[in-house]
Amino acid sequence: MMNLKSISWDLETYSSVDLAKCGVYRYCESKDFEILLAAYSIDGGAVQVTDLACGEKLPQEILDALEDETVEKWSYNSQFERICLSRLLGYPAGDYLAPESWRCSMVWASTLGLPRSLESVGAVLGLEKQKLTEGKDLIRYFCVPCKPTKANGGRTRNRPEHDPEKWERFKAYNLRDVETEMQIQKRLSKFPVPDAIWEEYHLDQEINDRGIGVDMELVRQAIVMDARSRERLTATMQELTELNNPNSVQQMKQWLADHGLETDTLGKKAVAELIKTAPEPLREVLSLRQQLAKSSVKKYTAMENAVCTDSRAHGMFVFYGANRTGRFSGRLIQLQNLYKNTMPDLAQARALVRSGNYEALSMLYEDIPDTLSQLIRTAFVPQDGRKLIVADFSAIEARVLAWLAGEKWVLEVFEKGGDIYCETAARMFHCRVEKHGENAELRQKGKQATLSCGYGGSVGALKAMGALEAGMTEEELQPLVDSWRAANPNIVRFWWDVDRAVKECVKMRIPTETHGLRFDYRSAMLFITLPSGRRLAYVKPRIGENQFGGESVTYMGVGGTKKWERLESYGPKFVENIVQGTARDILCYAMQTLKNCSIVAHVHDEIIIEADRRMSVTAVCEQMGRTPPWAKGLKLRADGYECEFYQKD
Structure with missing residues (x-):
């Protein structure tokens, strides 16, 4: 066995299953799935292409290396290569190569705020060996079924012998992809991905491999x-x-x-x-x-x-x-x-649909499309006599925002297990507010303001969150924003301290700090170091002018149009990224804590576990609610429930 340390991979494959619609796991299960070409580079050496479609075989030592945990495997979107190669090695359905020794250069690009497609990353980084643009046509020709016509003799698939010259170009395309991936790694080598993020990635891959049961x-x-x-x-x-x-x-x-x-x-x-x-x-x-x-x-x-x-x-x-x-x-x-379920008799409606009893369903539920929408979640089920435990963080973003900003009264409400919306309304309107008691109608306003105003949102944000539909009038929206800001002075101060720290860092190209966050300018990148130690990255930041003629920070990123373009940001927007990034780190910490509990899914701040019947919800919530060591003083709480099919409690 040669003493190799790493292999970079790229595969070209065929399957009659639509990859975009069905995903790689289903794609590989197709009876006609086949790896056509496998390009690889050993320890950064010259790329070799094995033409499997024409009968060539991968060397045994390369196949052995796939199962060798000491050999690092690299690819761009390595989930695809890992699942396809599991099939090549003859793994049965539902069983895959362990992800631990795999690394993904797409994840690496993402950690630096770069686009996710190989072509776009190559273009943004200005690589000298970029992905060949004719690839799409070649993939369409060799990798997916073709329409039978008189001219092609009624065949449903193009093979190498049908166009040998195209096939040679396809091999060159396959080889170039590995060269591009290796160049990306070289270009990003100044900013390696921390081990902690690779560990999170491997856990993510395990959850994807495990899958969630569907009825x-x-x-x-x-x-x-x-x-x-x-x-x-x-x-x-x-x-x-x-x-x-x-x-x-x-x-x-x-x-x-x-x-x-x-x-x-x-x-x-x-x-x-x-x-x-x-x-x-x-x-x-x-x-x-x-x-x-x-x-x-x-x-x-x-x-x-x-x-x-x-x-x-x-x-x-x-x-x-x-x-x-x-x-x-x-x-x-x-x-x-997923559509929310509010029906009280979910189990009954579900049983009627499952048994195909359309008449009874239409008699009992007048709006069938709505009933079917509410049942979508319930299609996710535990298997093998297990149960689902669903646990989620209570008001995680409001907690993190108050903790970072040092808004003590908010932290005290959470500490005492109070209702943040009632307490917010009480501070805004200077009166007592109880959920089902005194001034209860003000709670909704407290809720709207809490959800809309935390990141600098004003009247527009309240409208977007449905304030008018909830019965508020246009006239009371601005006073509502003003009252919320007056009740949360430390959060407002936090926005503008971050704004100043970012601007100073970008203008002077010096490190700045505020509220336990660090801002650095390095190699035309702005980095914000979160309390967890993980960094948010902004490409090519500079000072620009906003629509009101004031100063703003702009950077390059993928915008709403899905294009790589210059985007504008300011204090509250950066705070939103910081809070959501920190909430994400807390979720990942909880997932690591619960990683032996068979996590099958996670949605926003919620974890779904396919649990043994003996597992207790209380124990799961207790584990999930543990504060990470890097978040001293942050009080977390997780609430949960168990169910025979997924639902919103």
């Missing part, structure tokens, strides 16, 4: 029922409106206008408002339209696409998916934005 019978029946319900709703709408396509926005707007109701938009909020005052039959038509607009079935279809042969959905979480804060993001089924 496929419920999913299949829900899809069937949704189709029946849509058919019925559409037919009723056609009857009422005499339109051939009542789902068409154009036709519906015209029909409403003909019946005396003008509207610019048929968005969810607008329709909800119109329903309140519209006369019959317009109200009924709008209500039917609202039911049809529910995209409940999309989540069920996503489950059907992603679930593997072990009835589990794998690969739901993207480590460092939000690279401004390092938080996780979701993919495939997107657990981060």
Whole structure:
């Protein structure tokens, strides 16, 4: 066995399963899955390409190295290579190469605020060997099924012999990808990823490998029922409106206008408002339209696409998916934005859908799309006679913000187990506020302000959080913001101390500090060191001018348009990144504490465990609520419950 230390990998593969829709775990389970090309470099040496599609074999020592924990394996988005190579080694479904010796250069780029695609990183870093742009065409030709035509002899797949010249270009493309990845590592070597982050990444990979159980019978029946319900709703709408396509926005707007109701938009909020005052039959038509607009079935279809042969959905979480804060993001089924369930009789509705009893469901629940939407969470289930334990942090961002800002009264409320929304309202309105007692109506205002104003938000933020829908008037919004700021002077001071520290650091290129945070300018990067020791990174920061003519800090990042562009920030916005980044570090600390408890999912500040029947919720919450050693004085609390299917308590 040669004495190798590291291997950099890139694979080109074929499968008839759609990778973007189904994810790599399901993709590799396809009967026709095949690794076509494997490019690798040993210890930074020349890249070699093994043409597996044409019968070449990877050397035995390279295959052995895959299972050797002392050899570091590198790749760009290494989850893909690791899962595909598990298949090559003959691992059974549901079993994968251990992630511990794998490193991912995409994660490395993300920790430095760089884009996540290999092509974009190459361009941003100005590498001399960049990813070849013709790759997309070659992948389309060799890696996915093709349409049978007369010209191609009715074949459904292109192989190397069908275009030998293209195949040679594909091999060059495969080789270049490894060269690009190695150049990225070289370019980023000044800023290595700390071991603690690799440990978090390995835990993330374990959770993705474990997957979460899905009740496929419920999913299949829900899809069937949704189709029946849509058919019925559409037919009723056609009857009422005499339109051939009542789902068409154009036709519906015209029909409403003909019946005396003008509207610019048929968005969810607008329709909800119109329903309140519209006369019959317009109200009924709008209500039917609202039911049809529910995209409940999309989540069920996503489950059907992603679930593997072990009835589990794998690969739901993207480590460092939000690279401004390092938080996780979701993919495939997107657990981060599931519909809330508020129905009291969830189990009954679930049983009716699962047994396919459409008649009983439509008799008992008038809004079937809404019922199916509320049941989405319940499709996630424990397996093998276990139960789910769901635990989440209570008001984590409000706690972290007050702790960093030194807003003592807020910390004392949490310390005593008080209700932060009541106490905030009490300070804002200078009176006693009790949840179900004295001045109870003010609690909602305290809540709105707490959720909207912590990061410099003003009237716009209150509106975005639904203040007007909650019954507040336009006139009272600005006074509400002013009262909240007056009640939280240390948080307001914190925003502007951070603002000053960032500006001074960027202008003078010197390290600055405030509130236990450190700001550094190095190699055209701004780094903010959080209490955990982890750093947030901002690329090419400089002082610019904001829309009001004042000074602001700008930096390069992926903006709302998904493009690499110059973005603007200021004190409260940096504070938002700092607080959310710290909340993320607390979640990761809790996940490490609970890593032997079979975590199957996590959503925002919540952890979902597939637990042995004997495991107690109290013990899980106790472990989860432990304050990390680097957060002295921060009081955490986790609340939890157990269930036979996932739900919001």
